[in-house]
Amino acid sequence: MSPMSKVQSPKPRLESSAADSHDLRAGNEKRDPTQLAQADFGPRTLDVGLTVTDLRKAFVSPSGERLEVLRGISFSAVPGETIAILGASGAGKSTLLHLVGGLEVPDHGSIKLGEFRVESARRAELARHRNAHIGVVFQFHHLLPDLTAAENVCLPLIVARHDRRQAMRSALAALDRVGLAARAAHRVTDLSGGEQQRIAVCRALIAEPRLVLADEPTGNLDSNSSGLLADDLISYAATREAIVLIATHNQDLAQRCDRVLTLEQGKTCEH
Numbered sequence: 218m219s220p221m222s223k224v225q226s227p228k229p230r231l232e233s234s235a236a237d238s239h240d241l242r243a244g245n246e247k248r249d250p251t252q253l254a255q256a257d258f259g260p261r262t263l264d265v266g267l268t269v270t271d272l273r274k275a276f277v278s279p280s281g282e283r284l285e286v287l288r289g290i291s292f293s294a295v296p297g298e299t300i301a302i303l304g305a306s307g308a309g310k311s312t313l314l315h316l317v318g319g320l321e322v323p324d325h326g327s328i329k330l331g332e333f334r335v336e337s338a339r340r341a342e343l344a345r346h347r348n349a350h351i352g353v354v355f356q357f358h359h360l361l362p363d364l365t366a367a368e369n370v371c372l373p374l375i376v377a378r379h380d381r382r383q384a385m386r387s388a389l390a391a392l393d394r395v396g397l398a399a400r401a402a403h404r405v406t407d408l409s410g411g412e413q414q415r416i417a418v419c420r421a422l423i424a425e426p427r428l429v430l431a432d433e434p435t436g437n438l439d440s441n442s443s444g445l446l447a448d449d450l451i452s453y454a455a456t457r458e459a460i461v462l463i464a465t466h467n468q469d470l471a472q473r474c475d476r477v478l479t480l481e482q483g484k485t486c487e488h
């Protein structure tokens with residue numbers, strides 16, 4: 218995407234709350250285009266951009282048939298971009314996200330996040346990379362039912378050995394930013410499906426990943442909840458300069474992303 222197309226599609230922003238200690242970057246959409254061009258192609262962008270080159274992946278079915286799911290996928294993304302990945306069921310959307318996230322190994326091709334080569338990383342390096350830089354949202358929220366919303370959201374920070382009280386403060390701030398502060402102390406089983414899924418999004422974002430992989434995140438939601446969840450992801454990309462890839466069938470969500478990649482017969486077309 219050119220810098221100009223980014224100017225033409227300003228994104229909504231997270232409201233900064235008093236509890237939010239993060240340094241939100243001021244007015245992306247208000248910057249002049251010259252500055253934006255510098256920002257997009259400056260050193261920071263080169264550090265954290267995503268480059269996927271000629272990814273190929275085949276599976277062998279139990280009957281021995283070889284299924285070529287991805288046949289040479291290439292694209293790149295700059296910080297702040299949201300990209301929808303469309304495609305029929307079975308087109309390879311989840312496979313692509315798994316490869317980008319280092320959960321599966323490609324047969325061919327490369328994935329670079331900043332300077333980090335995902336496909337050739339060793340297991341321990343990859344685990345550190347995922348913990349530090351990647352947030353994942355699934356179709357089903359996978360929250361822990363016995364914990365409250367806030368406890369679920371702060372789990373990644375606890376696992377990363379952050380101070381517990383600070384982790385809880387961050388979780389409350391995150392819930393507050395998306396208008397779910399009043400649900401913080403509720404057990405997740407007492408919340409609606411839409412709220413549960415948005416809490417899963419908060420949990421995926423709490424450690425401020427550079428890259429968010431969302432696999433049909435609105436698959437089970439009504440249009441109102443889908444819209445709110447889209448707000449959460451798109452705002453996150455804009456304010457934290459993260460890259461967000463969303464596999465989806467939801468056309469409304471796709472249209473709100475900066476770019477749409479469609480997977481068809483193992484290749485992408487962009488429109």
Ligand code: ADP
Nearest residue numbers: 276277286304305306307308309310311312313
């Ligand atoms: P999508 O997410 O677009 O629905 P997937 O990436 O899940 O598609 O799957 C693409 C194709 O690859 C499907 O035909 C699926 O059955 C097959 N596939 C995915 N993972 C495996 C696997 N681990 N073993 C064998 N086949 C797989």
Ligand code: MG
Nearest residue numbers: 310311312432
């Ligand atoms: Mg899938």
